[in-house]
Amino acid sequence: MNILFNNVDFNSRSGPNGFGAKLARQFTKMGHHVVSETPHVALSFIQGYVPQVTNILRLDGIYFNSEQDWKEMNGPIKQSYDLADAVICQSRFNKNLVFKYFGERDNVFVIQNGTDLDIVNKINPADTGYSRDKTWLCASSWRPHKRLADNIRFFQHHARKDEVLFVAGSGDLSPIEAANNEGDSRIKYVGDLSWPHLIALMKSSENFVHLSYLDHCPNVVVDARASGCRIICSSSGGTKEISGRTATAVEEEVWNFEPLALYTPPAMDFSKKTSRAFDSDLDISETALNYIKVILHAQQ
Numbered sequence: 179m180n181i182l183f184n185n186v187d188f189n190s191r192s193g194p195n196g197f198g199a200k201l202a203r204q205f206t207k208m209g210h211h212v213v214s215e216t217p218h219v220a221l222s223f224i225q226g227y228v229p230q231v232t233n234i235l236r237l238d239g240i241y242f243n244s245e246q247d248w249k250e251m252n253g254p255i256k257q258s259y260d261l262a263d264a265v266i267c268q269s270r271f272n273k274n275l276v277f278k279y280f281g282e283r284d285n286v287f288v289i290q291n292g293t294d295l296d297i298v299n300k301i302n303p304a305d306t307g308y309s310r311d312k313t314w315l316c317a318s319s320w321r322p323h324k325r326l327a328d329n330i331r332f333f334q335h336h337a338r339k340d341e342v343l344f345v346a347g348s349g350d351l352s353p354i355e356a357a358n359n360e361g362d363s364r365i366k367y368v369g370d371l372s373w374p375h376l377i378a379l380m381k382s383s384e385n386f387v388h389l390s391y392l393d394h395c396p397n398v399v400v401d402a403r404a405s406g407c408r409i410i411c412s413s414s415g416g417t418k419e420i421s422g423r424t425a426t427a428v429e430e431e432v433w434n435f436e437p438l439a440l441y442t443p444p445a446m447d448f449s450k451k452t453s454r455a456f457d458s459d460l461d462i463s464e465t466a467l468n469y470i471k472v473i474l475h476a477q478q
Contacts, residue, residue: 179210179473182217184226192319193397194223194238196373200294204466219473225258232477234469235262237272239394240279243440256280264476266469268395269416278435287472290420290458291400292465298404301374303381312341315383315407317376317398318390320349322441325412327353329387330365332410332428335448337364343387344379346371373401380405389428391443393417404460412446420458426451 186198202212220228224238235258241248259265259276264285267273273288306313314333318324326345330353333343341364345354348370357365371379376398380386386402392415399409399420409425411417418427429450459465 179218180213180216181205181210181473182213182215182220182228182231184220184222184228186223191373197291197397198223200292200462201466201469203294204462205470207463208466208470210470219477221469221473222258222262225254227258227261232473233262234264234266234473234476235259236266236268237276238268239272240276242275242279242435242437244437245439245441248437252279259283264472266472269419271416271419272394275435285472285476287468289465289468289472291395291397292460292462293397293400293404294462295404295460297374298377298401301377301381304375304378306342306344306379306382308342308382310382311384312338313383314341314343314385314387315346315379315402316343316387317346317371318349318388318396320347320351322350323391323393323443324349325389325391325443325446326350327356328389328446330354330357332387332389332446332448333365334362339364342366344368344383346376346379377401377405380407383407385410388412388417389446390417391415391430392433392440395420400458400460413452419456421456423457424453425456426453 183198183202187195188199217231219232221234223236227233240255241251259280266287266289268291270288316329320326343365345367354365354367380402386407387410388399389412394416399417403422409421411421411427412430413427414430428446429452
């Protein structure tokens with residue numbers, strides 16, 4: 179079938195766009211056609227609608243930050259949600275959140291993100307100068323709710339003196355400078371890496387720390403697991419659903435889905451840790467197959 183990726187920039191390295199590129203490649207391998215016109219199906223990321231074709235909406239998350247005009251910002255997404263023939267959410271948390279803000283409807287499915295295991299397996303580990311069992315990593319577009327300072331603090335509380343934390347990504351990097359100014363030279367910034375270079379670094383790292391508050395289904399965690407990392411995450415949001423059977427979650431209070439100041443996340447208590455038994459399929463081929471099943475169901 180002809181599939182249009184709507185509101186997707188294949189040249190962008192952001193999480194949703196990067197996932198879109200992986201999914202598009204897998205659709206092509208399966209014999210489908212990724213097109214810019216005359217589609218049978220429009221797969222819209224976050225928002226969008228194309229008349230006279232089957233419309234599938236993939237929700238990356240919705241707005242609930244009380245410091246923003248979240249109602250107005252959600253308006254176009256809600257309109258797309260109501261018009262879509264089917265909706266795909268990335269996690270059970272994501273689905274529950276959407277139902278709370280937009281109301282329940284039929285044909286809403288949970289399909290967690292996957293990654294291209296064939297490519298991941300072909301990438302060689304990076305030469306970091308450290309053994310893998312002494313290497314930690316975190317990566318994100320660093321905004322307050324991504325909690326870079328907490329990632330660093332967790333590492334400082336739990337790592338041995340001969341271990342190192344690499345930090346990748348862009349945004350507010352001031353917590354790295356603060357740690358270095360306090361004399362901790364183990365925190366090392368490696369830049370905003372391309373996807374292959376990030377995978378290579380993941381394959382050289384034992385632990386991947388992602389303490390982001392109320393995240394939905396971060397692709398970087400899927401990639402880290404596929405690269406063999408053990409995940410350390412927050413219990414909040416949907417990250418724990420993809421964290422794997424060896425993961426550690428820092429327990430936080432259950433959120434009631436009411437709007438809150440997202441960029442002022444609560445303090446974390448690292449003594450409240452649990453082992454998690456959540457698992458998910460990491461293979462983009464399985465993810466793509468589930469997307470096609472939703473499309474076929476919507477076309478009936």
